[in-house]
Amino acid sequence: MRIIVDAFGGDNAPVEILKGAAKAVVTYDCDIILTGDEEKIRQAAAENEISLERMEIVHASDVMTMEDHPKSILREHKDCSMAVALRLLAEGKGDAVVSAGSTGALLMGGTFIVKRIKGVSRPALAPVMPSDDKPFMLIDCGANADCRPEMLVQFAHMGSIYMSHMYPREGGPRVGLLNVGTEDTKGGELQLATFPLLKESDLNFIGNVEARDVPAGVADVVVADGFSGNVLLKTLEGTVDMLMKNLKQSFMSSLRTKIGAMLVMPGLRVLKKKLSTSEYGGAVLLGVNKPVIKAHGNSKADGFCSAIRIASEFAASDAIAQIEAAVAKKGTVEE
Amino acid sequence: MRIIVDAFGGDNAPVEILKGAAKAVVTYDCDIILTGDEEKIRQAAAENEISLERMEIVHASDVMTMEDHPKSILREHKDCSMAVALRLLAEGKGDAVVSAGSTGALLMGGTFIVKRIKGVSRPALAPVMPSDDKPFMLIDCGANADCRPEMLVQFAHMGSIYMSHMYPREGGPRVGLLNVGTEDTKGGELQLATFPLLKESDLNFIGNVEARDVPAGVADVVVADGFSGNVLLKTLEGTVDMLMKNLKQSFMSSLRTKIGAMLVMPGLRVLKKKLSTSEYGGAVLLGVNKPVIKAHGNSKADGFCSAIRIASEFAASDAIAQIEAAVAKKGTVEE
Numbered sequence: 145m146r147i148i149v150d151a152f153g154g155d156n157a158p159v160e161i162l163k164g165a166a167k168a169v170v171t172y173d174c175d176i177i178l179t180g181d182e183e184k185i186r187q188a189a190a191e192n193e194i195s196l197e198r199m200e201i202v203h204a205s206d207v208m209t210m211e212d213h214p215k216s217i218l219r220e221h222k223d224c225s226m227a228v229a230l231r232l233l234a235e236g237k238g239d240a241v242v243s244a245g246s247t248g249a250l251l252m253g254g255t256f257i258v259k260r261i262k263g264v265s266r267p268a269l270a271p272v273m274p275s276d277d278k279p280f281m282l283i284d285c286g287a288n289a290d291c292r293p294e295m296l297v298q299f300a301h302m303g304s305i306y307m308s309h310m311y312p313r314e315g316g317p318r319v320g321l322l323n324v325g326t327e328d329t330k331g332g333e334l335q336l337a338t339f340p341l342l343k344e345s346d347l348n349f350i351g352n353v354e355a356r357d358v359p360a361g362v363a364d365v366v367v368a369d370g371f372s373g374n375v376l377l378k379t380l381e382g383t384v385d386m387l388m389k390n391l392k393q394s395f396m397s398s399l400r401t402k403i404g405a406m407l408v409m410p411g412l413r414v415l416k417k418k419l420s421t422s423e424y425g426g427a428v429l430l431g432v433n434k435p436v437i438k439a440h441g442n443s444k445a446d447g448f449c450s451a452i453r454i455a456s457e458f459a460a461s462d463a464i465a466q467i468e469a470a471v472a473k474k475g476t477v478e479e
Numbered sequence: 480m481r482i483i484v485d486a487f488g489g490d491n492a493p494v495e496i497l498k499g500a501a502k503a504v505v506t507y508d509c510d511i512i513l514t515g516d517e518e519k520i521r522q523a524a525a526e527n528e529i530s531l532e533r534m535e536i537v538h539a540s541d542v543m544t545m546e547d548h549p550k551s552i553l554r555e556h557k558d559c560s561m562a563v564a565l566r567l568l569a570e571g572k573g574d575a576v577v578s579a580g581s582t583g584a585l586l587m588g589g590t591f592i593v594k595r596i597k598g599v600s601r602p603a604l605a606p607v608m609p610s611d612d613k614p615f616m617l618i619d620c621g622a623n624a625d626c627r628p629e630m631l632v633q634f635a636h637m638g639s640i641y642m643s644h645m646y647p648r649e650g651g652p653r654v655g656l657l658n659v660g661t662e663d664t665k666g667g668e669l670q671l672a673t674f675p676l677l678k679e680s681d682l683n684f685i686g687n688v689e690a691r692d693v694p695a696g697v698a699d700v701v702v703a704d705g706f707s708g709n710v711l712l713k714t715l716e717g718t719v720d721m722l723m724k725n726l727k728q729s730f731m732s733s734l735r736t737k738i739g740a741m742l743v744m745p746g747l748r749v750l751k752k753k754l755s756t757s758e759y760g761g762a763v764l765l766g767v768n769k770p771v772i773k774a775h776g777n778s779k780a781d782g783f784c785s786a787i788r789i790a791s792e793f794a795a796s797d798a799i800a801q802i803e804a805a806v807a808k809k810g811t812v813e814e
Contacts, residue, residue, distance in 0.1 A: 351707065357717060
């Protein structure tokens, strides 16, 4: 397996990316193609004593920043580290791409360089997230703010196929439609039109799910328009951050609580690991012809290593072929 | 001040409601009108030794359940405890209504019994919620799944006026538009059309806010369509619940952690109180002619007592007159 890694995406490029890639080479027995400024990569590796064994570097001096317009990956920045990575993937030089760079640019590049699976209306950005139970996929989390019912049905099929490979469950992944209540008649126009389409599909559709029950693991695939999916994802992250910060402050408030904190720490570490998004390696760009993984912008080495593992597993599966078949059979969305 | 309390709404009716009302009478020096089955109220009060001093009971034998269609408050259940409460309010027999019953029914009854403020397109359900900083209002949180830009502008005005009374801030409450990013050009059609309207208003509009920053207190009024507002509210609640449950489990995992938990407990209690929604007494139904407060369905005595306090403060303010004036001036939405 050969994973193409954008060495200049995200807040911690390139050092943490190189560390993560080096760990993945050893742990998951894969080869890496790094894209980015070769001199800077070699210098960072040397300074931090990171082995570049089994890593090839494809030079790209340009970098997309968060301020650049996503479309510029196809024009002004068509030779940036992310664009080069996606082009290598499209040309078959590697099996998957991992990037922690601009989400908008990766979506644009994925759609127009790697290209959509035939029949897919819009690729979706789908993070796999920790729940109290098993991990779940949220699809879409922000690629498409405005959606039509048929797009949500495609998201459901793509998410279900992906999750059935990664986290098999008897009867198939439980697919839920994000809604404001669990009754069949809840929601706005989009949800009311989508519900019957999911109901009559061959998916393991469990009906409407409320955001309240998502962190507890009520569904394996949570289907949403990109706007409300984004709100769910970011509220969850923001709430965890806020609570953890307050928890720390409350532990540090007196000598008594400091001693108590030391005693409860081992349990908290287990909890932190359980709820850590870095275990799951980021979001999958579903609906394009080859595996593209969006690592979290603030990923550290472990996050990149996980993302590379996910990319390998995704590339080794025949999920994309299955999505193509499913879309051809029933899920095509008229443009 | 005379607050009308639906004694048969929510999961803990009527005992916790009576306890909360009795506490409010003493704490906030107000009179109460209870609506509901008089015999059951007197029996519950006697059995639980709750004083009914300064409380009048207006008998209503019927109760709305969560299974009843919201519209039935105007027809089959037009004499239920909630409908009677709203009618008393409309007739000027009391200054505000508090109910923990069905949200849909309260919205329907508020709109058609208490009636909308002239010029208001749709009343919104707006909870005041704890953040890491000051409390913030989320408007709308589920009354209107599908919204037009002009509705969001009305929500912004109503929320800003309410919060300027309850939690004054120099320069006016900071109003933020819930969006998938902070840049001006982010969002779907609704947000893109709403942004310039808020920008040119006389509100203290701080631009787009991301769900990630809401729990930290980035804005005093978070404006959203009812669908994504509902997703935000319920994700926040579900994440807090899931974390607290896991925290408890991790504290109980060994003798060591149990001892530690005892030591950190005082700090945790402060944190729990800080983040408790019961402090804020539920959601305000903004856009109707008189103060209507929706208490959380699972409120206990303290929650009802807070809701009654909020109702009193709201009734004592001239927020509704100001909303009427603001809507007449600029916020009217064409139907």
